[in-house]
Amino acid sequence: MSQTTNLSQIYLDANATTPVLPQAAQAAMDAMQDLFGNPSSSHITGLKAKNLMEQTRQRAKTLLGTGEGKLIFTSGATEGIQTGILSGLIKAKTQIKKGKKYSILYGSTEHKAVPNSLAHWNEILGINAEIKAIPVDQFGKLDLEFIQKEVGNALMICTMAVNNETGVYQDLQQLEQCIREGNSKVFWLVDCVQALGKRPLNLAKTSIDYAPFSGHKLYAPKGIGFIYIREGAPFTPFIAGGGQESGLRSGTENLPGMAALNVIFQMLLDTDNTTFYDLNTLNDYRRQLSHSLSQAFPDIVFNHQFNNSVPTTLNFAVPGFSSKEIMDLFDAANIRVSSGSACSSKVTRSFVLDAMGLPVWQSESAIRLSFGPAMTQEEVDSACARIRSAAKALTNSCLMLDDTEQTQDKTPLNGLVQLRSGSSCTWVYADMKSKQALVIDPLPELEKRIDTLLQCQQLTPVAILDTHGHADHISGRVALANKYLSTQQSDVLGWPTNTKKVAVGDESFSVLTIGELFLVKVPTPGHTDDSISLLLSSDPMNLITSTRYAFCGDTILMGSLGRTNFASSSSIDMYHSLKQINRLIGQQTLLCASHDYNNEFTTTLSAEVVRNCLLQSVLTGSINQSQFAARKADLDSNLNDETGTEILCGAYYGDCDKAQIKEYSSDSLKQRLTVSSDVKILDIREPHEYALQHKLDTVSEQSSTENSLNTGLNIPMTRLVQFIQEHQMEKESEWVLVCRSGSRSMVAAQAMYRLGFTNVAHLKGGYALSS
Incomplete structure (x- = not known):
């Protein structure tokens, strides 16, 4: 029985719905x-x-x-x-x-x-x-x-x-x-x-x-x-x-x-019918699929016991990967699975796994693979092969290691990468020429991913740093530092003790080098008493014009300021730290925070003062430190203690409504490309999605829309912040963002629009609806 009319598709989401036999x-x-006929009618047609x-x-x-x-x-x-x-x-x-x-x-x-x-x-x-x-x-x-x-x-x-x-x-x-x-x-x-x-x-x-x-x-x-x-x-x-x-x-x-x-009832009642397979066959299918999943993802965790569940459902999680990442990976390989229950379109934690008392990460990362009793051995074999192929493609993004492949085959990393677990962010900066790296605010959930990335790209970290002591999680810094920097002497946040000082005006700051750039450590207490900001610059003597990224921890968040009602907090200190940041960096310098609660990636001082009236009042000098402290205390009092499993580190003080982004359909984008050569296509799929798609293209014709967009730039979302920094002079250009389904491209387009890219659009429905 063929479960799809598309020969390249492998459908493994039968618990959501099945194809019609x-x-x-x-x-x-x-x-x-x-x-x-109407069964209620008494004539012959109705009687039949x-x-x-x-x-x-x-x-x-x-x-x-x-x-x-x-x-x-x-x-x-x-x-x-x-x-x-x-x-x-x-x-x-x-x-x-x-x-x-x-x-x-x-x-x-x-x-x-x-x-x-x-x-x-x-x-x-x-x-x-x-x-x-x-x-x-x-x-x-x-x-x-x-x-x-x-x-x-x-x-x-x-x-x-x-x-x-x-x-x-x-x-x-x-x-x-x-x-x-x-x-x-x-x-x-x-x-x-x-x-x-x-x-x-x-x-x-x-x-x-x-x-x-x-x-x-x-x-x-x-x-x-x-x-x-x-x-x-x-x-x-x-x-x-x-x-x-x-x-x-x-x-x-x-x-x-x-x-x-x-x-269907007739088939189920007919024991000689070969459309529906018996329990032993279905159990064997599950064994084959679970074995292939375990081969593909050696650290996989199954979220249920096989001895008290039907063989047609496999629920699993892969450490270090969100459910969205696995779904995107499988979708790129033309494998259809779902995140938890497909009856809800929003990817969230599974209330079923929560009720079972499983760890939060398993609930948040759960994937459901399900098939029906009409599944064939041929389909199982194809699914197993495709699963292994999908996992292998992760090596292209350095998300998994494969000792059989050479590192030069990987997509090279040169610049900034934003990794996320929930709303928490880790930042990795890599210098390809020197093969050096910085790791900032490493999350424990991402330790293995960071380690894999460093090994895959053959990078040596010069420092592994926290911007402050984190209240909602234990830092992943110590474990990584023990592996890569065991001989380095550092303070409690990982800053090396033997770094040089650089004078900036009347002040001096510690600085370390990575390739041809400099990382300047600026004390910015307030959110916590040990909070620091890290400024990555090409010229530490002129930070205002040369700072590319300001890793400010939870001092300034997108649409928010870090809370100051912890035991180690001080709103007065934050007041002065905000002024300090404003003195040191430019208005368009990208701020890279430790949390991103609203999928905005990054921000700038100029973007924040438009919607954050409290920040604006501080930077313009229209309030003093006492007034700031009073208003800050009032705002912090409205914070909920937690969002999910994370302590909320900042409340939204400004307007965080998403902008209305221009949307192209497949046909309208094709038409636009025929009349304008100035349109710039920005594909934000991950490298492994390309690898899988190109493999599929060898056996199936690529969609005409995707074919026409192959000349565009590929900037994965994990590297979107670097793209924004490098294209500050192209904000008026016409950018059209594309991805698999249109969801990522919409979020990324909204982020770019907020930061001044006024002529940005996206492909609604992505490549999924373009064929």
């Missing part, structure tokens, strides 16, 4: 062309349609062992969940005794459709029961002791058969025993969406009251699903109207969807 698609088409509908229902009932229970067709799992919850809670409301406290229970790893629906109907119906999440252990198994303790006062309990993110399945028999011993009458809904075709179900032999299913999770079209309702379980129609489905669910029936399901 050719046989199911044909059945749907036949229904639209030949069995188009109704016969197909009832045949599909009967096959589903046989497959699921529903016995005398009802099986009602729906638009999908969400409607099924609403139907079950509404039915159970309406009946439960009639049984409430005055003065007694009640609860509604749901598994903490449930799909969000369940707790959100519970909260909605609990409020709408005026039940106002306490909604409680059932904890899970590190393996994703529901806490039976918690259920035993709470279920006695529960009106309803909702669990799931198979988790959509991890593939972890619950022992329904054990769970049922626990529930019914504590409350024989509580209404029980089990989300069975991910169990269909992957786990045996015999619903009539359980006391499950409601079980929703969705067709598009198992090779049927979107828009068709069904729900099982146990015989005798209360039922209230979620949709009323025309009386279809014997009045249980009104609305004209989705016959093409049912026809597709009918074919």
Whole structure:
């Protein structure tokens, strides 16, 4: 079975949705062309349609062992969940005794459709029961002791058969025993969406009251699903109207969807059918895929146990890589995976893995690889080969080491690189000629990446520095310094003790050299008492005109000033440090902070004073230090202690709204390129994305848009700050940024626009929508 019409694509996101089986698609088409009658009509065309509908229902009932229970067709799992919850809670409301406290229970790893629906109907119906999440252990198994303790006062309990993110399945028999011993009458809904075709179900032999299913999770079209309702379980129609489905669910029936399901049910019931593979085969597929992942990423961590999860789901994280980076890597190799649950488009931490108590980095970096039971051995072999190829391409970006390749094959590094973990930033400056490097504010999560980068580029660090003592993490500096600078004597922030002094006006500062440049250390206390700023300059005697980058830690952040309410903080000191920075550097010098909370990359004093009125008041001298301290204390009092797992080191004081950037479609950009030779294309994909794409191009025709853009500059986002610094004189040029999907190019274009690149645009949808 081919899972895609694009021969180069490997689709491994089946838990989000599956391609429609050719046989199911044909059945749907036949229904639209030949069995188009309304099943409610009494003429022959309608009767034939109704016969197909009832045949599909009967096959589903046989497959699921529903016995005398009802099986009602729906638009999908969400409607099924609403139907079950509404039915159970309406009946439960009639049984409430005055003065007694009640609860509604749901598994903490449930799909969000369940707790959100519970909260909605609990409020709408005026039940106002306490909604409680059932904890899970590190393996994703529901806490039976918690259920035993709470279920006695529960009106309803909702669990799931198979988790959509991890593939972890619950022992329904054990769970049922626990529930019914504590409350024989509580209404029980089990989300069975991910169990269909992957786990045996015999619903009539359980006391499950409601079980929703969705067709598009198992090779049927979107828009068709069904729900099982146990015989005798209360039922209230979620949709009323025309009386279809014997009045249980009104609305004209989705016959093409049912026809597709009918074919799939037939295949599942036919033990001789070779479309769907048995559990042993699927387990072998998982073994092959997990082995290839482990070969590709030796440090990989799987976020679930294989012995209590279905074989069609692999959830993993790679130390040192964000989920976005792995997704971009796989997408460049034409492998489709997802970050956690694909039901949310925003890449964030996985609440499922959080509930399992896994480390934060695993939750933030989680990748879900999932396939369906119709996966073929040929597809598995292709996926395994492509995964290994994708990981190998990381050597082009020096994100992984490969001893079999020569370093001259790597993309050379000469200049500034911005590495990130969450909103925290590490800066690496490399001088290709001298093979020297600076590492500033190294994060512990990035220790291995920094080490790999230094080895891959054969760089020797002259210093590994912190701009201040960090309150929200332990610095990665010590471990790196022990490896590369074990004989160097330095202070607590890593500054070498034997550096020279340079006079700047009436002051003198410590300075060290890297290649032909100088790094000047400037004490700038305030955020902390040990805060320093590091100015990378070509002429330390004339910092205002020669400073390229000012690594200012958390003194000045994008749209913000560092907080000054730590025990080691001083707002008075910050007041003077801000004036000191302003005296030393130019208004267009790029400020490279330790945190970037709003994806703005870098900033300048001229850009900040426009939106940061407090900073403007300090630099213009319109307030004194006492006034600054009072206003700063007021602003800091509004800070939340944390954002995610990081201490928030600064509050937004100015307008951080994103600019409206001009967007090109594929066609409009092609047209623009034909009429103007002045357009400059800036491709911000990473080097490994190029390597993978070029490999794919040898077996498939490159999109015409990508072909036409190959003459553009390649500036990865990690090197965008250096690009901005080097192109200060080209701010009025017409730049068009492109990437894989358009998301990175939009963010980068907004950053450039804020810093004065007034004629910047981006390709909406990126290369993904350009073919």
